[in-house]
Amino acid sequence: MKKQKLIIIGNGMAPGRALEHLFEQAPHAYDVTIFNAEPRVNYDRIMLSPVLSGEKEYEEIIIHGDGWYIKHGIMLYKGHKVINIDRQAKTVTSDAGTTETYDKLLIATGSSPFMLPVPGNNLPGVLSYRDLDDVRAMLLAAQSRARAIVIGGGLLGLEAAAGLKSRDMDVTVLHVMPTLMERQLDPAAGYLLEKAVEQRGIRVMTKASTKEIIGEKKVEGVLLADGTTLPADLVVMAVGIRPNSWLAKEAGLDCNRGILTDAGMRTSDPDIFAIGECAEVGGQCYGLVAPLYEMARVVAAQLAGNNEAAFVHSETPTKLKVTGINVFSVGDLAEGDDRQEIVLRDAAAGVYKRLVLKDDRIIGTVLYGETSDGAWFHDLTKKRTDISEMRDTLIFGQSYQGGSPLDPMAAVAALPDDAEICGCNGICKGKITGAITGKSLTSLDDVRAHTKASASCGSCTGLVEQLLSLTLGDSYNPSAVTPMCSCTDLGHDDVRRLIVAKNLKSIPAVMQELEWKTSCGCAKCRPALNYYLVADWPDEYADDYQSRFINERVHANIQKDGTYSVVPRMWGGVTSSKELRAIADVVDKFDIPAVKVTGGQRIDMLGIKKEDLPAVWADLGKAGFVSGQAYAKGLRTVKTCVGTDWCRFGTQDSTGLGIRIEKFMWGSWTPAKLKMAVSGCPRNCAEATCKDIGIICVDSGYEIHFAGAAGLDIKGTEVLGLVKTEDEALEHVVALAQMYREQGRYLERIYKWAKRVGLDEIRRQIMGDAQKRKGYFDRFVFSQKFAQVDPWSERVSGVDKHEFQPMATIGYAQAAE
Amino acid sequence: MNDWVEIGSINDIPRRGARCVRTPQGKIAVFRTMEDQIFAIEDHCPHKGGPLSQGIVHGASVTCPLHNWVISLETGKALGADEGSVKTVALRLDGDRIFAALELVAVAAE
Numbered sequence: 070m071k072k073q074k075l076i077i078i079g080n081g082m083a084p085g086r087a088l089e090h091l092f093e094q095a096p097h098a099y100d101v102t103i104f105n106a107e108p109r110v111n112y113d114r115i116m117l118s119p120v121l122s123g124e125k126e127y128e129e130i131i132i133h134g135d136g137w138y139i140k141h142g143i144m145l146y147k148g149h150k151v152i153n154i155d156r157q158a159k160t161v162t163s164d165a166g167t168t169e170t171y172d173k174l175l176i177a178t179g180s181s182p183f184m185l186p187v188p189g190n191n192l193p194g195v196l197s198y199r200d201l202d203d204v205r206a207m208l209l210a211a212q213s214r215a216r217a218i219v220i221g222g223g224l225l226g227l228e229a230a231a232g233l234k235s236r237d238m239d240v241t242v243l244h245v246m247p248t249l250m251e252r253q254l255d256p257a258a259g260y261l262l263e264k265a266v267e268q269r270g271i272r273v274m275t276k277a278s279t280k281e282i283i284g285e286k287k288v289e290g291v292l293l294a295d296g297t298t299l300p301a302d303l304v305v306m307a308v309g310i311r312p313n314s315w316l317a318k319e320a321g322l323d324c325n326r327g328i329l330t331d332a333g334m335r336t337s338d339p340d341i342f343a344i345g346e347c348a349e350v351g352g353q354c355y356g357l358v359a360p361l362y363e364m365a366r367v368v369a370a371q372l373a374g375n376n377e378a379a380f381v382h383s384e385t386p387t388k389l390k391v392t393g394i395n396v397f398s399v400g401d402l403a404e405g406d407d408r409q410e411i412v413l414r415d416a417a418a419g420v421y422k423r424l425v426l427k428d429d430r431i432i433g434t435v436l437y438g439e440t441s442d443g444a445w446f447h448d449l450t451k452k453r454t455d456i457s458e459m460r461d462t463l464i465f466g467q468s469y470q471g472g473s474p475l476d477p478m479a480a481v482a483a484l485p486d487d488a489e490i491c492g493c494n495g496i497c498k499g500k501i502t503g504a505i506t507g508k509s510l511t512s513l514d515d516v517r518a519h520t521k522a523s524a525s526c527g528s529c530t531g532l533v534e535q536l537l538s539l540t541l542g543d544s545y546n547p548s549a550v551t552p553m554c555s556c557t558d559l560g561h562d563d564v565r566r567l568i569v570a571k572n573l574k575s576i577p578a579v580m581q582e583l584e585w586k587t588s589c590g591c592a593k594c595r596p597a598l599n600y601y602l603v604a605d606w607p608d609e610y611a612d613d614y615q616s617r618f619i620n621e622r623v624h625a626n627i628q629k630d631g632t633y634s635v636v637p638r639m640w641g642g643v644t645s646s647k648e649l650r651a652i653a654d655v656v657d658k659f660d661i662p663a664v665k666v667t668g669g670q671r672i673d674m675l676g677i678k679k680e681d682l683p684a685v686w687a688d689l690g691k692a693g694f695v696s697g698q699a700y701a702k703g704l705r706t707v708k709t710c711v712g713t714d715w716c717r718f719g720t721q722d723s724t725g726l727g728i729r730i731e732k733f734m735w736g737s738w739t740p741a742k743l744k745m746a747v748s749g750c751p752r753n754c755a756e757a758t759c760k761d762i763g764i765i766c767v768d769s770g771y772e773i774h775f776a777g778a779a780g781l782d783i784k785g786t787e788v789l790g791l792v793k794t795e796d797e798a799l800e801h802v803v804a805l806a807q808m809y810r811e812q813g814r815y816l817e818r819i820y821k822w823a824k825r826v827g828l829d830e831i832r833r834q835i836m837g838d839a840q841k842r843k844g845y846f847d848r849f850v851f852s853q854k855f856a857q858v859d860p861w862s863e864r865v866s867g868v869d870k871h872e873f874q875p876m877a878t879i880g881y882a883q884a885a886e
Numbered sequence: 887m888n889d890w891v892e893i894g895s896i897n898d899i900p901r902r903g904a905r906c907v908r909t910p911q912g913k914i915a916v917f918r919t920m921e922d923q924i925f926a927i928e929d930h931c932p933h934k935g936g937p938l939s940q941g942i943v944h945g946a947s948v949t950c951p952l953h954n955w956v957i958s959l960e961t962g963k964a965l966g967a968d969e970g971s972v973k974t975v976a977l978r979l980d981g982d983r984i985f986a987a988l989e990l991v992a993v994a995a996e
């Protein structure tokens with residue numbers, strides 16, 4: 070059978086989902102062509118706010134990467150806006166002049182942000198909040214501009230305000246109604262929300278009606294109807310959306326607010342369908358993804374030949390995605406004579422709950438502060454459960470019923486199999502637990518991949534994790550969220566991300582903002598935080614020596630008897646008679662009991678008393694030695710072989726390259742120790758293939774290796790790639806080290822990090838993406854400006870003197886007095 | 887019998903840090919916490935004798951640099967699953983001066 074041609078206009082969340090269903094049900098039925106006005110693939114629009122706030126990167130919110138389109142043979146016209154549909158000829162034409170023919174057409178043009186029709190609304194600096202371009206424009210503005218005004222105190226406006234605030238802007242929200250989010254919340258909850266938003270340092274003005282946006286060449290402020298003028302450098306309008314239906318209207322399709330469709334998502338032309346925010350079905354337009362995904366399911370079934378598939382309306386709960394503010398609302402909240410309500414307030418805990426009842430059934434729910442029972446209340450509404458029996462305790466939530474303890478696990482366990490867990494994707498409990506057992510899933514990521522539960526807005530992640538542990542029992546180990554230590558519930562990755570996102574630049578700031586449970590941390594988290602801050606803010610962060618392990622604090626290695634060992638740097642493992650003589654003199658002068666050659670081609674002097682360290686370093690310094698950093702979670706040694714200088718097999722100057730790398734990289738801190746080696750040929754005398762990073766010289770250039778181990782674990786290296794010149798070798802090695810510095814968890818060796826993020830991903834960024842590589846390289850070079858200070862000579866000149874001397878010596882003489 | 891012996895100023899010790907004092911009975915470690923409380927204990931970990939003065943100070947405890955036992959500065963007892971304790975030494979603060987209750991005479995009489 071010849072394939073039919075399906076054209077899709079718009080590449081948003083709804084058609085993306087429809088195609089997934091379609092390829093499952095009828096993989097070979099259509100040749101698909103997509104026109105998208107945005108010049109990109111399909112991404113998760115809901116997650117734009119985390120991109121704005123810096124908690125996520127655009128790459129992390131892509132739903133279908135380029136490879137997906139290739140795999141499914143889809144022609145995707147990026148940046149093509151369709152300007153005409155010719156229903157007679159069955160063609161569409163884009164603004165770039167491309168015309169394509171269809172058998173079936175799917176319109177999914179979403180909606181357009183509504184711009185208030187006030188003077189000045191088109192000035193530069195006035196933005197909407199709809200797509201990635203808006204976010205990028207806001208980020209640009211945040212860099213140089215101080216004051217932002219967000220017009221609109223609804224879901225989008227508040228998310229935008231929180232995002233801009235976390236970018237250090239001075240933010241004011243203008244809302245025309247008396248309370249925030251009045252469409253979803255009642256005034257009491259709206260008031261609590263306003264307080265919480267203000268607590269974050271965001272100004273809120275309600276009953277503020279915008280009259281004009283003022284400015285000459287760009288935005289300078291906002292004029293309100295009451296005559297107040299507010300200065301602003303950026304104005305974001307988030308006052309509502311309009312279904313994007315003009316194209317369909319021009320093509321003569323029946324439209325009301327949106328494009329009218331029947332329950333099968335078919336428009337007035339039988340060969341044309343419409344889904345997403347642009348569609349109007351059963352007299353209603355939608356603006357949340359859950360119903361749009363339902364439309365996607367229906368249209369896919371229709372396109373696959375199932376004429377029965379029909380869209381059914383359901384209420385979708387609203388949740389605000391601002392970290393730390395929990396709001397849940399669903400259903401009908403209006404008051405009326407035929408209705409009763411149950412309200413619970415706990416001012417101290419900042420909790421407000423309200424249920425609206427009619428005929429002994431819940432028809433509306435508002436939860437503020439404590440939202441974990443939202444799914445249960447919503448379920449009772451959907452099932453029209455008669456609640457008269459439990460009316461007295463209903464508001465306390467599900468776990469309270471039947472007197473069972475208030476245990477969130479028990480609450481989830483008690484949910485029926487058809488209770489909805491993931492609102493965005495309409496996934497019920499039974500489907501998740503079924504997938505966990507049926508497909509032997511063991512992690513949150515697995516569940517996301519197989520069921521999509523918690524893969525969209527993520528607010529049900531906690532519930533899904535509880536289902537995992539209920540279903541798997543003790544064998545579920547939510548390793549993704551293993552806390553750093555008992556001072557916090559956050560894992561290393563979250564902490565690293567938030568340090569950057571929230572601009573945290575000191576240990577007290579991290580502990581305050583991330584709500585540490587102890588007053589000053591512990592010996593696990595403090596060194597980790599100190600490293601993260603050093604790595605992320607090399608120029609601004611003041612290294613906190615009290616948060617470093619003793620070895621790094623005194624720049625020597627503590628031994629079991631409390632003495633120290635000292636290893637001077639010998640670049641590339643090369644030394645000279647002068648250096649050896651100096652070492653011999655030091656050993657004699659300070660009566661050093663042991664001298665040993667290390668595995669990293671260095672000389673180790675062991676058994677030195679702490680008080681002697683500065684004097685030992687002073688003597689070594691005179692001979693030109695600097696610290697070998699043999700104690701550091703940082704660059705340790707670069708081992709080399711003699712290469713072309715001496716060896717008959719040598720292909721390149723391995724000694725020279727090793728020394729060059731060591732001189733470039735010494736002093737840098739890394740998540741765990743970093744040991745390197747360069748061998749002059751594949752005979753590999755420097756043992757480069759079990760190092761953190763190694764180089765094997767070959768005739769055609771330099772083969773870069775990484776992620777080896779020869780400690781508790783033994784592991785050969787992986788090949789990163791082959792480069793031609795010494796300069797390139799240095800650049801690649803440095804970029805790799807910087808990527809590890811930025812992503813590694815404290816004490817995580819490079820091979821463990823590599824396993825976690827994936828070898829291919831590392832190769833893609835370091836070998837495949839010159840721009841990324843350059844970025845890493847430049848950031849490393851920048852941080853070296855502050856790191857390459859010899860700690861020994863610093864201490865010889867008096868830094869941290871207190872470390873090396875006792876505070877007092879109480880002798881017999883004094884005692885005898 | 888204990889004497890109050892002046893051992894230095896609180897400003898000699900970094901916050902969340904420690905200094906050693908040598909005494910005829912051995913080294914004691916004097917700690918200063920984030921909140922400027924001061925404590926002194928024997929500088930000798932109950933596990934394998936590690937120098938507690940070299941550990942990381944957090945709250946009113948220190949983590950031994952050798953194998954990470956956590957010792958309470960107030961009681962000298964090992965916290966968590968580990969068992970053992972070190973002697974504590976009483977301190978008195980007078981202005982910025984620190985005095986330690988040290989037993990000196992007995993030794994001096996030798």
Ligand SMILES: Cc1cc2nc3c(=O)[nH]c(=O)nc-3n(C[C@H](O)[C@H](O)[C@H](O)COP(=O)(O)OP(=O)(O)OC[C@H]3O[C@@H](n4cnc5c(N)ncnc54)[C@H](O)[C@@H]3O)c2cc1C
Nearest residue numbers: 079081082083106107114150151178179345346356357358
């Ligand atoms: C910041 C933000 C946060 C949100 N948070 C949530 C949330 O938490 N929960 C929730 O359920 N929903 C949320 N939403 C709403 C949700 O993102 C939308 O409902 C959903 O993305 C709409 O999907 P769609 O496919 O209908 O349209 P869209 O995803 O808007 O896609 C439409 C696409 O069509 C393109 N297009 C338009 N016209 C043409 C043309 N003529 N030719 C070619 N291409 C065209 C557009 O460029 C666009 O890329 C949020 C939205 C935003 C902006």
Ligand code: SF4
Nearest residue numbers: 710716749750753754
């Ligand atoms: S690795 Fe090759 S070049 Fe280097 S010393 Fe060994 S044989 Fe010679």
Ligand code: SF4
Nearest residue numbers: 628629667668780781
């Ligand atoms: S191998 Fe073990 S015993 Fe030997 S130096 Fe290393 S840690 Fe110490």
Ligand code: FES
Nearest residue numbers: 931933934936950
């Ligand atoms: S010596 Fe202190 S923990 Fe082992």
